Amino acid sequence: MQPVTLYRALLRCYPAAFRDEYGEQMLLAFSDQLNDAPGGARRAAVWTGAARDALAVAPREHWHVFLQDLRYALRTMKARPGFTTVAILSLALGIGANTALFSLWNGVLHATLPGVQRPEELVMLTDPGEAGMWRGRWDGRADGARDWVTYEEFQELRDRAGIFASVMASQSSISTWPARINVDGGGEAPEDVRGRLVSGAYFQVLGANPVAGRVFTADSDRADTTEAVVSHSFWQRRFGGRPDVIGRTLTIRNATLSIVGVMPAGFVGETSGQLPDLWVPLRLQPRVLPGNNYLHDAPPDKAMWLHLFGRLKPGVSFAEAEARANGVLQANLIAFYGAAATGERRAEFLDQRLQITEASRGASYKRAELSGSLTALMVGVGILLLIACANLANLLLARGAARRAELTLRLSLGAGRGRLMRQLVTESLVLAAAGGVAAAAVAAAMHRGLVVMLAEADPAFALSFSFDAPIAVFLVGCTFTAALLFGLLPAWQATATDASSALKEQGRGAIGTRMRGRSGRVLVGVQLALSLPLLVGAGLLARTAYNVQRIDLGVNVDNLLLARVDLRATIDDPARRDAMRQALLERIRQAPGVRSATFSQLGLFSASFSTRNIQVEGYTSQAGRDPETNVDAIGSDYFATLGMRLIQGRDIQDSDTLAAPKVCVVNESFANRYFARRNPIGLRLMVIDSDEQRTPLLVVGVARDARTRSPRGAVEPRIFVSSQQQVPGVASPTFLVRAQSDAPIAAAVRQAIMEVDANAPLMSIRTARERLALLTAQDRAIARLALAFGGVALTLAAIGLYGVLSYGVARRTSEIAVRIALGARPSRVIAMIVRETAGVVAVGVLAGGALAFAASRFIAGSLFGVEPRDPATFTVAAAVLLVVAGVAAYLPARRASKLEPVAALRSE
């Protein structure tokens, strides 16, 4: 290749302007240098110099150009403070909102556990997506790997598997306790604290160090140590962040714990997004959750409730670890079930296994639940940013039109189009950068707001905003993309004018402005098209929230109080518990303002369930094994108090005692499945206990289906048995109390309970409506957000349409003035203006409708009671959009029709 050609190629590294100015000279100098070089070494040195220039001098020249553009951009921004403020504000809001949602999305779904050392080394042998407890006899119906392990299984895995460098167990769900925090001068009133039971090595496995005091050690696994470690947020909130928190005590049920340490801010533990107030040693479970021992299992029932986290020994692979863990589990199961498992049942019992997963993100039962909603919200807020960018682009287009004279002059004087575009794009970048910097603060505030909103439904939800690498990269990327989105088109347009014709025209309608007008209308069309899916989505989510709140529950939730009393905590003797329960029920029934009261084992809208195997008279099961059904033990007057209709037969009554024949009431679903067309009243079914004991029950009533467990989801077959006929009776009853009127009765009921037993362990007391509100809070929060997005999108699109039309009117002022002077009626002028954008609006709405139609299936999972392609919602959304567009178009049109022809023409 010729040296000259190669050097010309190198010259392309330099900015165009520099190249145009000095390129020829540089080429001449270089050629002279090369020709005069005496030898090969000198020639090589000349080439090296040229290469070094391309690598070092060229970037400096580019930087020089950038600084020039930067200074120019800052001057222009200062000269137009109104536009600059609007631009920076809308960018800050748009980019900030996107960043906030991204950080939430990232934190819930992707981020590793905060405050934990080397989270990528953590593994779990239980299911990260499950939290809760399973108690009872294993049956082969469960499939897949174990959700949780028992305490004894944890101990064996820790001591025998030989795969862990360190391992710990933690309670998979969080407990809420009334605690007395002891201060000098006597105890205070009990307050609710949220806590988690964990084994001694918990903090060591996670690799988290306290900011004050110390953490648990292996000692707390060997003997009862009444200590507690508190979270940073609890320390700040309850102890004012004072150092004297170490050594303070709190009393939870039957244990007085002394606080030994405080964890750092940002550390939540092993469950992502869930922050307990304190951590308590696992061994203390029988004292803090009295009435049950989950540390020891009596065959053949197991209490599975713990997550198992650990770090593997170096050199141990996942496969090997899983195999050895399952070996230990099998040995445990064989020893545990022993002779109780024979034949077919044995195979069932032993069909349990553990699965190892990497646990850098920790456990989170919320992940699956929130995943769909968060992704949808992210898309929504991304669309908002696009719409905001379209508005900015329109504003810049208008500005470009105003600067056309200046730009075309420079073009005709020899400035390259690329150079001018580079300058205009730099302006956009500077605007975007300013917006991006402000966006960081906006993002932090919005993130906190979103967390507060989500915490309404889940008080333990905690996610702090940390400006780390993924968030920063996202913010910068967003800013850059926004700059390009709203900057490129106007820059292209502004520098595309035909120089000579543009210099000639004086602001009356001309070719250049028509192009700007068309770009403006296209942008507005895009805005409308993007707004419609947001409106449709908002409408669908709003209807979902509405439906969820108004589901026909089959239960009358008005003026209904729920009060759960855990009698196991204070009374060991089942007979005394029954007596106490009866006493409480009678006293509550007499409390002022109470119309009726009852109780049940499962309560209302609690996630708990209880099942039994059954055999039904006259029904043969297809599967060849006994079917399973939900069972609830209830007190008398249950159906009457709850307002559940009895289709046939009668309620459970006081006369259904141990001495009387054992009875049950079935729900509609049960009757339909097992009795088909037969009349269930008088028929029998057999309940099979865990000890294979069979208890015959006589069906005395059929109740209408009711959603007593959860407002969503299908109603399952269920039987209701009399608590009095159960031995033992319900040990942790939830009293269901119907008030006579709207007046609250919580205080009266609490008083009644206290009068019977001042130490009665009242676990929770709230109205059914409150409980329901908690369960639907998330739907309502998401719906509110979606409506906010839809509203903002609509406003932005309306502003865009108004702006474009105003511009169009201004452009055609002289033409309109002439028409009016010649006698055109105002209505015709309005029609003419509006018609100009009718096409764009129509196309925008149709395109938006198609977009919404295609995208609707992604939102289907979050909906309830409404189809994703519901025609009514689509129609209403489109109508709203058309109305708003119509108003936005009408205003400038009306202004046009009121033009004073003489004055308008004179000012042209």
Place this chain on the structure above:
Amino acid sequence: MVKDASPESFLPLPTAVFHILIALADRDRHGYSIMQDVAARTDGTVQLSAGTLYSSVRRMLEQGLIEELSKSPDRSSTDERRRYYRLTRFGRRVAAAEVARLNHLVRQARATGLVPEG
């Protein structure tokens, strides 16, 4: 043109700029001539490449240290394409200021015995 700036505000001068000022001190030159002159005077230790030269030329033009000639002083046709540069009065003052600064440094080094006198 930054004509109202003081010469001292440009100090210390980058090496390339100083050498270009020296090269233009005795006569007006075009680019390659400057490069040759600098190489000759420094016995080949300072070799200006075309990029470095013209980047500095651009800056010096903006700062008013040199100016471009409207027509070439030589009359040979091969030099028609070349652009010639001349030192401005201001450029001379800046060069003088830099020399004074360097002299001052040398005097200090000699006075403290860092280098021998002479």
